Amino acid sequence: MRSLTNRFRAKSARLDDRYSTAVIRQAAALCLHYPDEIFHSRVPLVRGALAQIGPRPAGALLTAFLDDVCAWPAAELAAHYVTVFDMRNRRSLYLSWWREGDTRRRGEALVTFKRIYREHGLEFTGEELPDFLPAVLEFAATGGPGPAAAGEALLGEHRPGIELLRFALLDVGTPYAGVLEAVCATLPGASPADRAQARALAHTGPPREDVGLDGYRARGVER
Structure with missing residues (x-):
């Protein structure tokens, strides 16, 4: 029997939504990695995964991104990536920053990221710091319901920074x-509509103080 309202929907639809969100987050994680040979070799897999989840606005955004950047000369795209994601220009992919x-305080935040990964049976072994946005997206996309929920919580907790980075990239x-x-x-709720305020915060940037990562490394926590 079909519901006369939108109050209920089938479990399979909810599962499809969760799977589609996971695919989009995994695809976005790859898109945000440095565009080296590994990135280019995985583009067909990403395109195939996005095609499987059907027409979705977020999927269309990622497909359009791949259409655009894959037309660039590889060296030009790599140089563009380095220029864009430069913390000195207030455009960082590291969420705790x-x-x-x-x-x-950032050292403690980095330890928290690794602790959360370990609590869900995953050991962070990447070359980047554990708050690297692609790493958090991958954590949220893989490993079952527990990591998915924990990953979404991390993304939600750091959503202000993600939104500020979004506005900063739009400015560029x-x-x-x-x-x-x-x-x-993929995050619950609407994005902030106040672009002017977000741009001001992005240009002002977070507080600055030396030894932020020294304390993190002094405790013997590896990347």
């Missing part, structure tokens, strides 16, 4: 802005 800046006019829009589309 947006909240803590280069302060002592880079194709990577579309990837951040896709990421934000």
Whole structure:
């Protein structure tokens, strides 16, 4: 029997939504990695996964991103990536930076990321720091319901920084802005509409204090 309202929907639909969100987050994670040979070799797999989940706004954003950047010369795209995601220009992919800046508190935040991964049976072994947005997206996309919920909680907790990065990328006019829009589309609720305030915060940036990562490394916590 079909419901006369939108109050109920089948479990399979909810599962489809969760699977589609996981695919979009995993695809976005790859899109936000440095565009090396591994990135280019995985593009067909990403396109195939996005095609499987059907027409969705976030998926269309990621497909458009791939259409755009894959037409660039590889060296030009790599140079563009390095320029765009430069913390000196207030465009960081490291989530704790947006909240803590280069302060002592950031070391504690990085430890928290690794602790959460371990609590869900996953050991962070990446070369980047554990708050690297692609790593958090991958954590939220893989490993079952527990990591998915914990990953979404991390993304929600750091959503202000993600939204500020989105606005900063829109200001630059880079194709990577579309990837951040896709990421934000997977989060509950609407994105902030006050672009002027978000831009002001993005340009002001987080607090700054030396030794932020020294304390993290001094405790013997590896990346």
